[in-house]
Amino acid sequence: MSQITIALTKGRIEKDTIKLLSRAGFDLSFMADKGRNLIFESPDSRFRFLLVKGPDVTTYVRHGVADLGIVGKDILFEHPTGYLEMLDLNFGLCKFSLASVPSYDPHDHKRKRIATKYPTVATDYFNQKGEDVEIISIQGSVEISPVLGLADAIVDIVETGHTLSANGLLVFEDICRGSARLIANQASLKNNPDLMPFVAKIESLVGRREVAFK
Numbered sequence: 001m002s003q004i005t006i007a008l009t010k011g012r013i014e015k016d017t018i019k020l021l022s023r024a025g026f027d028l029s030f031m032a033d034k035g036r037n038l039i040f041e042s043p044d045s046r047f048r049f050l051l052v053k054g055p056d057v058t059t060y061v062r063h064g065v066a067d068l069g070i071v072g073k074d075i076l077f078e079h080p081t082g083y084l085e086m087l088d089l090n091f092g093l094c095k096f097s098l099a100s101v102p103s104y105d106p107h108d109h110k111r112k113r114i115a116t117k118y119p120t121v122a123t124d125y126f127n128q129k130g131e132d133v134e135i136i137s138i139q140g141s142v143e144i145s146p147v148l149g150l151a152d153a154i155v156d157i158v159e160t161g162h163t164l165s166a167n168g169l170l171v172f173e174d175i176c177r178g179s180a181r182l183i184a185n186q187a188s189l190k191n192n193p194d195l196m197p198f199v200a201k202i203e204s205l206v207g208r209r210e211v212a213f214k
């Protein structure tokens, strides 16, 4: 049997990813006391798990270092090529929203500065509206940028809405939704016969769902 390497996303969707893999019959107790470790091998050596940042999940899968990856659709919107999107896993649900301070007026005719970790999503959104904006790319804690005057508004993902309200921001428009996805390296799917049965097993747990926003 060939080993299967799966790149997992650190952070927001990590807990639910581990839950899903546990439901699939994996005893992931070897990951419980993970400390600072980032590579884990199952005791029978059939599986290897890499714990990396979302954008890097797509990179490891694209280069064939990982056969599979579990990553949020928000990341896939920004890194759309080099892998096959196999399943919508139906957790890590979030939406993309346009948000700002209450005094923001989306309809005034000034050219807006929009801060975001998702420049592709933000650019597509404003292009569709026919609105010319300045996109300011930022790496995180985007919610403080309108408060501090760096930007007029933000395009960001909202899950519980707590970060927005903690920073005094309101949603002005919802843009689209996202959730965690299973992605695969195309050559791995062809060459590793153990991969499709694994994907089928995951699919039987999450149900067949149309992959939205493909």
Ligand code: PRP
Binding pocket: 012, 139, 140, 141, 142, 143, 156, 157, 158, 159, 160, 161, 162, 163, 164
């Ligand atoms: C994401 C997102 C929001 C927050 C939304 O940030 O960019 O800041 O989560 O979640 P909430 O609606 O449940 O509050 P992340 O945790 O990835 O941190 P970052 O902004 O530092 O990247």
